[in-house]
Amino acid sequence: MASRPIVVETQQLKKTYNLGTEKAVEVLHGVDMVAYAGEFIAIIGQSGSGKSTLLNILGALDQPTEGGAWIDGTEIGSLDSLGLAKLRGQKLGFVFQFHHLLEEFTCLENVLMPVSIQKGGPEPSDTAYAKELLDRVGLSSQLHKRTNQMSGGQQQRTAIVRALTNRPRLVLADEPTGNLDSRSGAEVFALMREIARELGVTFLMVTHDDRLAAAADRILRIEDGYLNEVYK
Numbered sequence: 001m002a003s004r005p006i007v008v009e010t011q012q013l014k015k016t017y018n019l020g021t022e023k024a025v026e027v028l029h030g031v032d033m034v035a036y037a038g039e040f041i042a043i044i045g046q047s048g049s050g051k052s053t054l055l056n057i058l059g060a061l062d063q064p065t066e067g068g069a070w071i072d073g074t075e076i077g078s079l080d081s082l083g084l085a086k087l088r089g090q091k092l093g094f095v096f097q098f099h100h101l102l103e104e105f106t107c108l109e110n111v112l113m114p115v116s117i118q119k120g121g122p123e124p125s126d127t128a129y130a131k132e133l134l135d136r137v138g139l140s141s142q143l144h145k146r147t148n149q150m151s152g153g154q155q156q157r158t159a160i161v162r163a164l165t166n167r168p169r170l171v172l173a174d175e176p177t178g179n180l181d182s183r184s185g186a187e188v189f190a191l192m193r194e195i196a197r198e199l200g201v202t203f204l205m206v207t208h209d210d211r212l213a214a215a216a217d218r219i220l221r222i223e224d225g226y227l228n229e230v231y232k
């Protein structure tokens with residue numbers, strides 16, 4: 001794995017939330033991690049341990065209080081809000097527990113939404129790539145269906161393709177199967193796992209599901225503000 005490019009790196013990453021004038025709570029005490037291209041990593045930890053806090057920083061949605069975080073060589077702390085938005089648009093994809101698809105748009109339109117917003121409209125190559133990915137996840141017959149007419153698993157597969165259409169280096173997935181029954185959840189997970197490998201995209205997936213975590217390449221557990229590798 002060490003010969004593959006590094007996509008995510010953090011060094012002594014700390015995050016403190018200020019709760020008023022005197023109270024401050026340090027949630028991340030000094031997280032050191034590295035993730036390589038194409039790795040599928042599960043992040044586990046108890047509720048309130050800081051999983052979303054870490055994902056928000058790596059997703060360029062929040063800044064660390066101390067320490068550094070690099071995405072594909074770019075240090076998040078060095079970017080202003082425009083730079084953060086650019087990083088999100090060019091290098092990152094997001095999948096959430098709830099798909100957040102727009103019901104009045106079709107599957108294909110939803111998938112093209114992020115690149116459309118970024119570029120003021122999709123280019124033919126974006127549409128072609130989106131169709132290729134939708135075919136890959138078994139949705140080629142659903143392109144023109146409105147997303148409220150799709151099953152939960154189909155909606156989440158649409159959301160996964162939406163996260164990949166800008167050809168990101170890193171996909172951050174926060175409980176991506178949490179809203180699905182166990183069969184659909186397992187299918188969606190298997191697809192993400194395969195796609196990570198095929199496209200060389202790194203996935204960081206927060207999950208409370210031990211079975212899914214066990215099927216990842218690596219498991220990292222946040223405990224007491226630190227991130228530790230769990231050896232399987």
Ligand SMILES: Nc1ncnc2c1ncn2[C@@H]1O[C@H](COP(=O)(O)OP(=O)(O)OP(=O)(O)O)[C@@H](O)[C@H]1O
Pocket residue numbers: 017018019027045046047048049050051052053054
């Ligand atoms: N914006 C904020 N302001 C103040 N405290 C916050 C903020 N966001 C999170 N926290 C606190 O930081 C801690 C970690 O929260 P976080 O959401 O990262 O945990 P989590 O591991 O993702 O939890 P869960 O599994 O329940 O989603 C919690 O104690 C939470 O209350």
